[in-house]
Amino acid sequence: MKPFPFAAIVGQDEMKTAMVLTAIDPKIGGVLVFGDRGTGKSTAVRALAALLPPIEAVRGCPVNSERPGDCPEWAHVTDTTIIARPTPVVDLPLGVTEDRVTGALDIERALTRGEKAFEAGLLARANRGYLYIDEVNLLEDHIVDLLLDVAQSGENVVEREGLSIRHPARFVLVGSGNPEEGELRPQLLDRFGLSVEVKSPGDIETRIEVIRRRDAYENDNAAFMAEWTAQDADLRTAILAARKALPAMATSNLVLHDCASVCLALGSDGLRGELTLLRAARALAAFEGAAEVGRDHIRRTAPMALRHRLRRDPLDEAGTTARVARQLAEVLP
């Protein structure tokens, strides 16, 4: 069964916007979705996979290289055909071993033929695509360290059995989790470009609409998909158009000034906040077909780009979302 269509997800606009923005500009660096159970976090991520436009890659290349020349040596790719394939969305299961993440020597070939060969891991498969971690706050520390390292360098290095393997590993990190079960380490938190909080809808009509669509999806799949596939296709077209418009998107000095002053007022650590905010605002402007980035785009992307980068204040119980909103109202009237 095909995944639930992205366009058919009821409400949760901030989460959907954040995901669309990363699809437009992967440099934004991923989305973290935190919230209650049964609010459609995993549904949205799985829907995103089906929504994303296909990428072009060399056939048989384990790291989805764009050009034959980019294929890593160890893969021995002889084919030079370029094929279109769905954007990879790779699930990183919680109990995963390091070997499966980074890749390791191919145990089967070593056993049966006595050969040394590298078996690519999840990081290789996720290159140029998405890496999805459900319940990211429960991930074991040593796997987190490894991911941080790779996310920083964009390259995966494996040294073992006298083999030295390296391959590009650039991926958009998508994480979801429930804050009740544990916090995320600040270093990992900072790696996510955008962060959104989802709540279970409080309005009864919205809830009924969710149930209605999901029920139709499960029990009347053909008709339901026919209805929504077209809308998903429209969304995909819009994403492609936005990608095209992105390089030419004008960013005035005023906008840069706004970004900097919002981050300064909030006291977010480092400069990654500014960069992400700017990229997200540009992507939003491109998505909406605006000619240049405006203050409104910044105002709308600031909460998701900054809320997870603030120092925690034990004496302010209102939460970071409220703090971002308060500062925004002051700095960008």
Next chain:
Amino acid sequence: MQAGLAPLCPRRLHPFMGAEALDGGLDLSRTLAEGRAVRHAGLLSRDGPVLLTMAEGCPPALAVRLGQVLDTRPGISLVALDEACDDDQGLPPALADRLGLFLDLDGLAMADTAAIVLPGAAIAAARARLAHLRSDPAAQDRLTRVAAQLGIGSLRAPLLALACARASAALRGADAVQEADLRVAVELVLAHRALRLPEPEAPPPEQPETPPPQDTQGRDRTSDTEIPDDLLVEAARAALPPGLIARLQAARLARSSASARSGAGARRKSARRGRPLPARAGKPGADARIDVIATLRQAAPWQRVRTRLFPHAPRGRLLLLPSDIRIRRHEDRSDRLLVFVVDASGSTAVARLAEAKGAVELMLAEAYATRDHVALVTFRGIGAELALPPTRSLVQAKRRLAGLPGGGGTPLAAALRCALETAAQARRRGMAATLALLTDGRGNIALDGGADRARAAEEATTLARAIAAAGLPSLIIDTALRPRPQLAALAGAMGARLIALPRADARGLSTTLSAALGR
């Protein structure tokens, strides 16, 4: 149960299965013996029902993995047997949310149950019918409303209930979902998730809003021919044995915050003791011991490669490389510290101080048995003091308690600050701290010792929030003869459980504390 499910032949899982056992992998011993790759199938590689025993001990990683399987593989169904006692942790919430039906077998003896026989033919017929059952907007509507009335946030619940109602209709041989099916769905799927039951007299909270103008067709049918939502809520009430809600809620509460509240210290990785975890690559050293078997397993497959790689190595010997070395890991629980914050001010001293002392003493005796550490903060007059630094010494604690004077103002804020500092220090030394505050809640002395009621209250609230932000599990025992709303507000800010004990003696207090702390 086993026998009843026999025609479906469920595969058994237990909580400590590794990824290999679940997903399959290379069968190392056979591969080595036969010289060709032999794979073994995992438990989850084919469709069918799966039985998870001892589900209460299911680690989060497995719960999430099973949740993903349930989400993406409609062919696999899961039966989880939660054998937790009352105060134990139950099923991990990530998994509980995804499981549809709930049965409470509490108090049922084997002799009371008839043999379960699944009517195979009827099930097959029902399955065929299910495909043609049309979806029913009224059923969707009502199950969602009932779920909302029961305070169920997750949207999976009404979906699962809907599926249950449809299956029930198919089994009855009906071609549409009727109220009997909705009842079954509410009883089996929604009732146990309820966070609140609307009082029978009170109007349901969502009803006063204007009825939705869209979808009038569905609404009309509801009001004409079918029982109103209230009756379904009533069905939920009937399905719940008395006390179950409270029990489930207690379990939820225990789970919702740090594990310290559930009676055990925080889990931590340890190199030396505790339950074994899978071995990891690493360097042996003072705090790491080699796992010999895992190391040999790691090295075994590479021997053929290595004999080629190192042609001069002596024959017939195992070739180990540093990267093969696996070290042992264990998971154990950190020590627990119970910080008692006892109000010795004038207002309490008269009435309750003796009981509080007695209760603390009893708790101390018990803490000695459970090897907990205990600390005591008292507050009276213009400040708070750490009367007993974290200790396990019963004698010392008793002596300090006996000599505890009473009387004076209630510097609540100072007490909270002192407790927070003690807990933070303990945490740095690897202990999991829990606060238990015994007070009547009339804080009237500010941090600087001034008698300013308003400022004192404000400071107490701020510090309570800081305690909540630090993630310290806490408990407030209201010892006032007449409970006051201020203390409830303080408990809210602190994320603490509030227990009012207007007339308990020392033993009653101690029992309540033990129960609340889950021992």
